[in-house]
Amino acid sequence: MNTRRFLPIAAAVAAMFCAGAVQADSTQRFVSRTPVAKHIIVLVGDGMNIEHEIAASRYLSGRALDLSFHKLPYRGFQAHWDVSAYKKRGGSYDPQAIDALIGYDPAQGGAKPYPLGPELDGAMDYHLLAATDSASASTAWSTGYKTDDGNLAWLPGDPDAGGNRSGDGSLKSITEHLREAKGYAIGVVSTVPFTHATPAGFVSHNKSRNNYGAIGTEILRVSKPEVVIGGGHPGTDGSPTYNYIAESDYLDLKNGAHAGDYVFVERAAGVDGSQSLLAAAQQAVAEGKKLFGLYGKEKDGNFESLEPQDLPDTPLVKRATTENPTYAEATVAALQVLAQDQDGFFLMAEQGDIDWANHANDYKRMVGTITDLHEGVKAVVDFIDRPGDRITWDNTLLIVTSDHSNNYMRLQKRMRAGDLPTQTANCTGSACYPGGEVSFGSTGHTNELTRIYARGRGTELLRKAEGRWYPGTRIVDNTQLFHVMMEAAGVPVEPALKLAE
Numbered sequence: 001m002n003t004r005r006f007l008p009i010a011a012a013v014a015a016m017f018c019a020g021a022v023q024a025d026s027t028q029r030f031v032s033r034t035p036v037a038k039h040i041i042v043l044v045g046d047g048m049n050i051e052h053e054i055a056a057s058r059y060l061s062g063r064a065l066d067l068s069f070h071k072l073p074y075r076g077f078q079a080h081w082d083v084s085a086y087k088k089r090g091g092s093y094d095p096q097a098i099d100a101l102i103g104y105d106p107a108q109g110g111a112k113p114y115p116l117g118p119e120l121d122g123a124m125d126y127h128l129l130a131a132t133d134s135a136s137a138s139t140a141w142s143t144g145y146k147t148d149d150g151n152l153a154w155l156p157g158d159p160d161a162g163g164n165r166s167g168d169g170s171l172k173s174i175t176e177h178l179r180e181a182k183g184y185a186i187g188v189v190s191t192v193p194f195t196h197a198t199p200a201g202f203v204s205h206n207k208s209r210n211n212y213g214a215i216g217t218e219i220l221r222v223s224k225p226e227v228v229i230g231g232g233h234p235g236t237d238g239s240p241t242y243n244y245i246a247e248s249d250y251l252d253l254k255n256g257a258h259a260g261d262y263v264f265v266e267r268a269a270g271v272d273g274s275q276s277l278l279a280a281a282q283q284a285v286a287e288g289k290k291l292f293g294l295y296g297k298e299k300d301g302n303f304e305s306l307e308p309q310d311l312p313d314t315p316l317v318k319r320a321t322t323e324n325p326t327y328a329e330a331t332v333a334a335l336q337v338l339a340q341d342q343d344g345f346f347l348m349a350e351q352g353d354i355d356w357a358n359h360a361n362d363y364k365r366m367v368g369t370i371t372d373l374h375e376g377v378k379a380v381v382d383f384i385d386r387p388g389d390r391i392t393w394d395n396t397l398l399i400v401t402s403d404h405s406n407n408y409m410r411l412q413k414r415m416r417a418g419d420l421p422t423q424t425a426n427c428t429g430s431a432c433y434p435g436g437e438v439s440f441g442s443t444g445h446t447n448e449l450t451r452i453y454a455r456g457r458g459t460e461l462l463r464k465a466e467g468r469w470y471p472g473t474r475i476v477d478n479t480q481l482f483h484v485m486m487e488a489a490g491v492p493v494e495p496a497l498k499l500a501e
């Protein structure tokens with residue numbers, strides 16, 4: 001490995017000239033090395049697996065794999081087990097001698113997720129036994145480490161030392177690496193609270209995902225991403241509930257204590273969230289500021305999910321309220337602000353209520369939430385396609401993926417576009433679907449493989465990663481995604497985890 005790759009170009013070139021032994025043409029060759037992904041965009045459908053994708057796709061078009069992300073040129077598979085799941089499956093976790101097949105065994109779970117591969121005997125029991133949660137899955141992507149359920153960029157076992165960041169047990173995230181090494185701007189977007197596990201794993205460090213107040217304080221006062229857009233609003237009816245943001249942090253945002261850094265925009269009764277967020281993004285661009293958008297409903301903190309209508313042959317998905325932006329609008333607003341940074345940017349944008357719909361075995365809501373993701377991916381592809389700016393497929397890596405599977409849903413009957421199953425209200429499980437169109441095996445996360453879709457600079461690194469942890473398959477481990485993104489950005493790091501010999 002050429003260690004000079006770790007130096008900024010100017011410093012490396014200066015060092016070569018000082019050494020006095022480098023010809024101009026070799027310097028030239030060094031400078032014009034392979035271009036890197038200056039823009040890394042990770043779009044997450046939380047708790048989504050391929051049966052869910054097929055269900056939403058059929059609803060929208062009548063065809064099985066016809067969503068925006070199904071058209072991206074790279075389509076692979078991802079294993080996502082965490083340390084808690086590994087131990088439940090009987091492994092004793094040693095990060096220097098990992099038996100990846102304890103975490104995910106293709107012989108038991110399949111080399112491809114159903115229905116791309118066959119349903120193996122005993123697969124349901126295998127998949128339901130143990131699975132990751134969103135905090136440890138986010139940590140794997142953001143740091144390259146496996147950890148326990150509930151940990152955000154923190155070592156398993158919650159130690160107070162031994163991390164790679166600041167003398168405690170915390171782990172350096174990709175946003176910290178890329179900001180430090182390359183000056184990238186950082187953005188996180190979520191349709192659930194901004195302090196929820198998936199965004200929090202990229203811009204905070206905590207032994208527990210449930211410490212929403214402390215997580216929010218770290219995001220707002222320490223990490224200070226260039227863009228934060230998400231749920232967690234304390235409510236607009238005059239009796240705020242500070243479930244997902246500390247009262248002092250909210251009031252500081254509202255009263256302009258962070259006005260030097262952030263343009264702050266929030267949900268307001270009767271105000272169109274699409275327009276308020278767009279105006280705030282334009283103001284942030286015009287004034288060279290960061291953007292903080294706080295939306296969602298007060299109880300659960302999420303943007304109310306989109307609502308598909310049961311209209312055979314004429315699919316129609318409605319917004320539950322216009323007081324929130326859509327996932328697509330939030331993601332594009334983030335891109336508009338991040339694109340101002342000449343150095344590049346990293347954006348993670350999560351459609352988080354797919355997972356919530358799936359925990360509830362709520363098919364209708366699941367179709368609405370995946371439609372939201374589908375529209376978001378389409379908007380991002382259009383944004384990158386747009387001519388006349390610095391953002392092209394040559395210098396941008398787009399990844400669309402899911403952190404884990406959920407609920408072991410199986411489609412039992414073919415439905416037409418616009419058609420939804422007969423669904424009993426306020427009910428969980430297969431029994432809520434008396435027409436038998438669909439069945440569920442769980443209300444929790446499952447270990448079924450998720451998919452990775454990608455396009456742009458660095459996509460070939462995903463192909464190279466396939467099968468390294470799971471020989472003879474095309475499976476990529478979620479920790480490998482961290483390394484793919486870092487290498488695509490031109491900042492490769494040595495893996496902290498080692499497979500057993």
Ligand SMILES: [Zn+2]
Pocket residue numbers: 047134355356359445
């Ligand atoms: Zn979940």
